[in-house]
Amino acid sequence: MARPETNPDPAPPFLEVRSLTKYYPITKGFRRRVTGLVKAVDDVSFSIREGETMGLVGESGCGKTTTARCVLRALEPTGGQILFQTADSGTVDLAPLSRRELRPLRRQMQMIFQDPFGSLNPRMNLFDIVGEPLLVNGMPNRKERQERVAELLGLVGLRPEYMQRFPHAFSGGQRQRIGIARALALNPRLVVADEPVSALDVSVQAQVLNLLLELQERLGLTYLFVAHDLSVVKHICDHVAVMYVGKLVETADTKTLFYSPKHPYTASLLSAVPIPDPRLRSEGIELSGEVPSPANPPPGCYFHPRCAYAIDVCKTQSPLLRQVSPGHFVSCHRAGELPLQGIVT
Amino acid sequence: MGNKTDKEGAMVTLEGGGEPLLSVRNLKVHFPMDEGRVRAVDGVSFDVQPGQVVGIVGESGCGKSVTMKAILRIVEPPGRIVEGQIMYHSRASGEAGTSKVRGTIDLVGLAPNGKEMRDIRGAEIALIPQEPMAAFSPVHTVGNQVIEAIRLHRDLSKSAARQLAVDTFRDVGISMPEQRIDSYSWQMSGGLRQRAMIAMALAANPRLLIADEPTTAIDVTTQAQILRLLRKLRFEYNSAIIFITHDLGVIAQMADYVVVMYLGKVMAQGPVDDLFHNPLHPYTQALLRSIPSVQSAPRVKLPTISGSIPHAFNRPKGCPFHPRCTSFMPGVCDRDEPELKAVDGRQLVSCFLFRDTPEVANGQA
Numbered sequence A: 001m002a003r004p005e006t007n008p009d010p011a012p013p014f015l016e017v018r019s020l021t022k023y024y025p026i027t028k029g030f031r032r033r034v035t036g037l038v039k040a041v042d043d044v045s046f047s048i049r050e051g052e053t054m055g056l057v058g059e060s061g062c063g064k065t066t067t068a069r070c071v072l073r074a075l076e077p078t079g080g081q082i083l084f085q086t087a088d089s090g091t092v093d094l095a096p097l098s099r100r101e102l103r104p105l106r107r108q109m110q111m112i113f114q115d116p117f118g119s120l121n122p123r124m125n126l127f128d129i130v131g132e133p134l135l136v137n138g139m140p141n142r143k144e145r146q147e148r149v150a151e152l153l154g155l156v157g158l159r160p161e162y163m164q165r166f167p168h169a170f171s172g173g174q175r176q177r178i179g180i181a182r183a184l185a186l187n188p189r190l191v192v193a194d195e196p197v198s199a200l201d202v203s204v205q206a207q208v209l210n211l212l213l214e215l216q217e218r219l220g221l222t223y224l225f226v227a228h229d230l231s232v233v234k235h236i237c238d239h240v241a242v243m244y245v246g247k248l249v250e251t252a253d254t255k256t257l258f259y260s261p262k263h264p265y266t267a268s269l270l271s272a273v274p275i276p277d278p279r280l281r282s283e284g285i286e287l288s289g290e291v292p293s294p295a296n297p298p299p300g301c302y303f304h305p306r307c308a309y310a311i312d313v314c315k316t317q318s319p320l321l322r323q324v325s326p327g328h329f330v331s332c333h334r335a336g337e338l339p340l341q342g343i344v345t
Numbered sequence B: 001m002g003n004k005t006d007k008e009g010a011m012v013t014l015e016g017g018g019e020p021l022l023s024v025r026n027l028k029v030h031f032p033m034d035e036g037r038v039r040a041v042d043g044v045s046f047d048v049q050p051g052q053v054v055g056i057v058g059e060s061g062c063g064k065s066v067t068m069k070a071i072l073r074i075v076e077p078p079g080r081i082v083e084g085q086i087m088y089h090s091r092a093s094g095e096a097g098t099s100k101v102r103g104t105i106d107l108v109g110l111a112p113n114g115k116e117m118r119d120i121r122g123a124e125i126a127l128i129p130q131e132p133m134a135a136f137s138p139v140h141t142v143g144n145q146v147i148e149a150i151r152l153h154r155d156l157s158k159s160a161a162r163q164l165a166v167d168t169f170r171d172v173g174i175s176m177p178e179q180r181i182d183s184y185s186w187q188m189s190g191g192l193r194q195r196a197m198i199a200m201a202l203a204a205n206p207r208l209l210i211a212d213e214p215t216t217a218i219d220v221t222t223q224a225q226i227l228r229l230l231r232k233l234r235f236e237y238n239s240a241i242i243f244i245t246h247d248l249g250v251i252a253q254m255a256d257y258v259v260v261m262y263l264g265k266v267m268a269q270g271p272v273d274d275l276f277h278n279p280l281h282p283y284t285q286a287l288l289r290s291i292p293s294v295q296s297a298p299r300v301k302l303p304t305i306s307g308s309i310p311h312a313f314n315r316p317k318g319c320p321f322h323p324r325c326t327s328f329m330p331g332v333c334d335r336d337e338p339e340l341k342a343v344d345g346r347q348l349v350s351c352f353l354f355r356d357t358p359e360v361a362n363g364q365a
């Protein structure tokens, strides 16, 4: 269980995302004239080492799902590189690949979805849902598939007898397990999990987190883990990247990020964690204003209209992501000089 | 105070002694299926006082959503309320003058699509459903759907309803509400959709807001804002809230009173401070142990509740929690069903560990 402390190791990262951008056109009128761009993901860079977990956190609409889907090439990025170490053919940039070029790589990368209600076909039973990737990827024998599906259902804590049932007869938590079983069917190497436990209740969440950790150890899985529950992120992630309005504002190893955040936005995120003790009720740091739209972000630092520490330069100049200590990157003009608080020990 | 249980198992609560806004008594909702009868809700009782925030926690499939659907009378067939009462006390909320509903009504006795129920649904009791994706139609703009919902309950012109919708969108923290209101639900991110859902529920200014996992898919600062928003609403409008969540952190921060459910039954209920600082029921204790906390050590195995949740039509005999309970007493817990009893004058607990309160000890052979 002992894991190496962060060292700036020379092995090439398992996944390296460089200056990833994804813009959506804003169209007007029935001729769909393009009047602007939604910069859903704007110059995002991070890397993940094999067998580790990178957590991606941030406010709703900040581009986490878009980033995650670009990494898997479920979406076509507008720019940037996605350098992925494949099982057999070295490092490949996924960003420019065509659908056909991606096909042989697909089984190495799988996704667990945010919405357990929307992601399962209501007309397919569990055997078909979990067994479909097996069928598509060359396991035509029904009996063999049944065995594998039973095994996968067991792995995620569902009874194999449920195989003939349809998603509607399951509650939210049960459906999320179905999604995980399906994602694991082809023994992927990279699993992108978009809010995988946020629809689960606590004891099941604990089981799934234990399961994800165990699977990671056993199968050497690498996770990109999108979540809003910072307690969960702290529990499961080795590194964390914080996004705000399409940009990366801070990334560091988990301990550093939680105990000595250097970006004001990260500090306000940490203060908003609901503590499971009614005697410790707190309103957290009240952020004034609203999250800007990525279609129309403010000039300078995107966080400046809401930041208690903003100075003049913040209003005009966009801060660059810079390293404040080994492996700790912050995008703030005042990084290092602010009295920010992390998790109270 | 005097919490008591009468013969039928319908309990008499509560603090304050005022008339509750809603009293659910021994509610049972069953789904007859090919494989057997799903006892989704199997004898649930709790009260909601005016202005109170009641938090409901419990594992997947324990019947939280079905209980709420029963209250709103929107249980999908073949599901049916087979027993129990849902007493709605419209007077309890004060200004009965504005209400189309008078006095006390057992919602179970109303026709699900009758006029009375339609007057209550949305206007008196509003739901923020668990599936915001399913709640909005993909072919109409979110705004049109909110406007329609407003006009169903309020006599407003289209433009006035639109203005109200825009204002409510702004109230729930949606930026550029004039533009966002014309988008479709599938164009919105999860958090935005959730806010739009809340706006739709609030637009009719309900007395009881049922929030079914309202902050599940969104991040913490937005969650903090929505929780602040719901708290504000509760103080400004004296709306009561039934708050369903699996997040014990959110329950601790939000609820006045907590109901813990398991397999269609109430395991324990009581004031939030008692539930967290003096949990009596083995299930409540196990739940509290299994939460990852920002303070706990990373990447360690979390204590889980062993086994899996039996499906509702394979309900274990006796205490439904017995196959997973570390305090299981053979011959007792697997034979009879414990009833919800007042234990320390504050919490109600359904567990044989507490049967040595005199009335129960005598009652049990």
Ligand SMILES: Nc1ncnc2c1ncn2[C@@H]1O[C@H](COP(=O)(O)OP(=O)(O)OP(=O)(O)O)[C@@H](O)[C@H]1O
Pocket: A024, A038, A040, A058, A059, A060, A061, A062, A063, A064, A065, A066, A067, A294, B187, B188, B189, B190, B191, B192, B217, B218, B219
């Ligand atoms: N198909 C699309 N067309 C136009 N804009 C889009 C599209 N998909 C996403 N967006 C916009 O891109 C931004 C990022 O969306 P994304 O879903 O990645 O956010 P997120 O961080 O995953 O949010 P959440 O936490 O709510 O899931 C949002 O402003 C969203 O409205």
Ligand SMILES: Nc1ncnc2c1ncn2[C@@H]1O[C@H](COP(=O)(O)OP(=O)(O)OP(=O)(O)O)[C@@H](O)[C@H]1O
Pocket: A168, A169, A170, A171, A172, A173, A174, A201, B031, B033, B038, B039, B040, B041, B058, B059, B060, B061, B062, B063, B064, B065, B066, B067, B076, B077, B078, B079, B130, B311, B312
């Ligand atoms: N339409 C239906 N048909 C058959 N069974 C159903 C139906 N809806 C719910 N159930 C069953 O009723 C039980 C209670 O479901 P419910 O949706 O109330 O759970 P829940 O407590 O809200 O769970 P979650 O936390 O996962 O949302 C479950 O066992 C579920 O499988």
Ligand code: SF4
Pocket: A263, A264, A265, A301, A302, A303, A304, A305, A307, A308, A309, A310, A311, A314, A319, A331, A332, A333, A334, A335
């Ligand atoms: S750059 Fe300025 S506005 Fe932005 S986070 Fe830092 S101090 Fe605040």
Ligand code: SF4
Pocket: B281, B282, B283, B319, B320, B321, B322, B323, B325, B326, B327, B328, B329, B333, B338, B350, B351, B352, B353
């Ligand atoms: S009744 Fe028995 S099995 Fe049920 S919670 Fe109490 S001790 Fe455990």
Ligand SMILES: [Mg+2]
Pocket: A064, A065, A066, A114, A194, B190
């Ligand atoms: Mg998302």
Ligand SMILES: [Mg+2]
Pocket: A172, B064, B065, B066, B130, B212
């Ligand atoms: Mg539910």
